[in-house]
Amino acid sequence: MAALSLYIVNYYESTQIKERQDKIYSMAYMIKNLIISTDCLNSTATVTTAQSGGVATSSTGFDAVSIELEQLTGIYSGRIIIVDSNFTIIKDTYVIDEKKTCLTESVIKCFEGNEINKYDSELNNIEIALQVSGSNDAKGVIYFNFTTSDIQKKTRDINIALGEFILVVFVILIGVGIAYTFLFVKPFKQMEKEVNRIKTGKIEEELSVGGYTEIANVSNSFNHVLKRLRDIDNTRQEFVSNVSHELKTPITSIKVLADSLLNQEGIPAEMYQEFLGDIVEEIDRENQIITDLLNLVKLDKKSNDLNISSVNINEMVERVLKRLKPLAAKKNIELVLESFRPIMAEVDDVKMTMVVSNLVENAIKYNVMDGWVRVSLNADLKYFYIKIQDSGIGIPEEDQSKVFERFYRVDKARTRETGGTGLGLAITSGAVHIHNGEIKLYSVEGEGTTFTIRIPLAYAKNS
Numbered sequence: 001m002a003a004l005s006l007y008i009v010n011y012y013e014s015t016q017i018k019e020r021q022d023k024i025y026s027m028a029y030m031i032k033n034l035i036i037s038t039d040c041l042n043s044t045a046t047v048t049t050a051q052s053g054g055v056a057t058s059s060t061g062f063d064a065v066s067i068e069l070e071q072l073t074g075i076y077s078g079r080i081i082i083v084d085s086n087f088t089i090i091k092d093t094y095v096i097d098e099k100k101t102c103l104t105e106s107v108i109k110c111f112e113g114n115e116i117n118k119y120d121s122e123l124n125n126i127e128i129a130l131q132v133s134g135s136n137d138a139k140g141v142i143y144f145n146f147t148t149s150d151i152q153k154k155t156r157d158i159n160i161a162l163g164e165f166i167l168v169v170f171v172i173l174i175g176v177g178i179a180y181t182f183l184f185v186k187p188f189k190q191m192e193k194e195v196n197r198i199k200t201g202k203i204e205e206e207l208s209v210g211g212y213t214e215i216a217n218v219s220n221s222f223n224h225v226l227k228r229l230r231d232i233d234n235t236r237q238e239f240v241s242n243v244s245h246e247l248k249t250p251i252t253s254i255k256v257l258a259d260s261l262l263n264q265e266g267i268p269a270e271m272y273q274e275f276l277g278d279i280v281e282e283i284d285r286e287n288q289i290i291t292d293l294l295n296l297v298k299l300d301k302k303s304n305d306l307n308i309s310s311v312n313i314n315e316m317v318e319r320v321l322k323r324l325k326p327l328a329a330k331k332n333i334e335l336v337l338e339s340f341r342p343i344m345a346e347v348d349d350v351k352m353t354m355v356v357s358n359l360v361e362n363a364i365k366y367n368v369m370d371g372w373v374r375v376s377l378n379a380d381l382k383y384f385y386i387k388i389q390d391s392g393i394g395i396p397e398e399d400q401s402k403v404f405e406r407f408y409r410v411d412k413a414r415t416r417e418t419g420g421t422g423l424g425l426a427i428t429s430g431a432v433h434i435h436n437g438e439i440k441l442y443s444v445e446g447e448g449t450t451f452t453i454r455i456p457l458a459y460a461k462n463s
């Protein structure tokens with residue numbers, strides 16, 4: 001602001017001076033012409049001038065010039081001198097130097113033929129010297145010296161007013177700046193305090209920092225992160241308690257079986273056989289849960305663990321169906337494979353085999369006697385699709401969104417019979433997602449279930 005004001009004031013001053021100089025110069029020229037036309041250097045000529053009332057009067061040329069000089073010096077404060085060829089001052093608007101000799105540099109230069117028209121910024125005056133002539137080879141110089149101090153005074157006044165204005169604005173800005181900084185920093189300090197409190201482990205609390213929009217947004221985002229942390233923490237706790245519960249169940253059974261063998265005397269060998277058989281079954285179950293849990297943990301480590309290779313999907317599915325044929329045969333379930341085209345895809349063979357195995361195994365386990373399981377394979381340019389349909393018991397609508405959760409089983413008692421851990425679909429959907437794929441479920445209770453999987457043919461690590 002200060003620099004701009006300075007520039008504007010300087011510009012104003014120089015244009016004012018230039019304007020003043022031009023005006024004085026044009027009036028000086030007019031006076032020069034008047035001197036020449038009235039031949040007043042010889043001071044005997046007569047001129048007719050038009051007066052305000054329109055009445056024509058006569059006066060000497062010198063008088064007419066004097067009037068013009070007085071008018072000019074009346075408008076702008078300055079001095080006008082007329083010097084004749086003997087360097088004698090024949091007219092001085094200050095009167096004091098009349099009849100005296102004038103040998104100033106400007107006058108001499110002008111007599112030599114150099115017209116003077118300059119502004120002296122140190123003395124703050126405009127100097128103009130013009131040569132004049134008259135009859136009988138009379139020569140002279142008319143010299144003008146006008147001060148511009150009134151312009152300088154005006155610009156000085158403007159400068160002072162602007163300086164005061166800038167000072168006031170500066171003080172106001174500093175005040176506003178300090179207040180704004182204080183207001184700006186205050187919510188941050190409050191936020192730091194609250195974050196430090198939450199840092200000590202109180203993630204159930206929320207940030208309640210208000211203030212302007214940005215800080216409120218940061219606060220909201222932080223609360224979202226906190227909510228996510230809480231969700232993760234809850235899921236972790238739930239998972240740990242589920243795991244403990246699931247692992248404890250077979251151990252409790254084993255203990256009950258072992259205790260009853262220990263506490264009874266004279267138990268027949270067949271009973272020993274039967275109880276020990278049950279104990280081995282429970283151990284197998286425990287083993288199955290631990291294996292499933294380890295599979296889940298591996299999937300949680302995300303794609304780092306994937307072992308991608310080019311896999312013939314048709315052959316892989318055929319292998320799975322062949323392995324599960326005996327299980328299906330127990331319930332006289334028909335296994336059908338429908339292959340629409342040969343499919344080669346970049347997948348982790350072991351994990352994809354596990355996905356298909358889990359789904360077909362479920363389709364058999366949760367099926368009815370003499371039912372069917374139909375597996376169909378298809379592909380387009382980007383994806384391959386596996387559809388596993390069964391004629392089984394179906395999944396009630398309210399359970400459909402939950403079956404992919406860990407340890408979720410629709411009918412606990414029934415799944416225990418089938419030897420399920422409730423981890424199969426969690427592992428399956430984890431393995432599908434790690435391949436950047438999608439898994440969907442359609443089911444009607446009592447009619448059957450269809451699982452569809454869509455996996456990209458080419459594996460892209462970061463998609």
Ligand code: ADP
Nearest residue numbers: 362363366394403409410420421422423424425
């Ligand atoms: P589980 O080891 O108990 O089979 P899953 O995670 O594989 O665990 O399945 C979760 C639950 O979803 C099962 O307990 C079962 O109730 C239901 N389910 C899964 N697949 C089917 C299916 N094809 N038909 C009917 N119910 C199913």
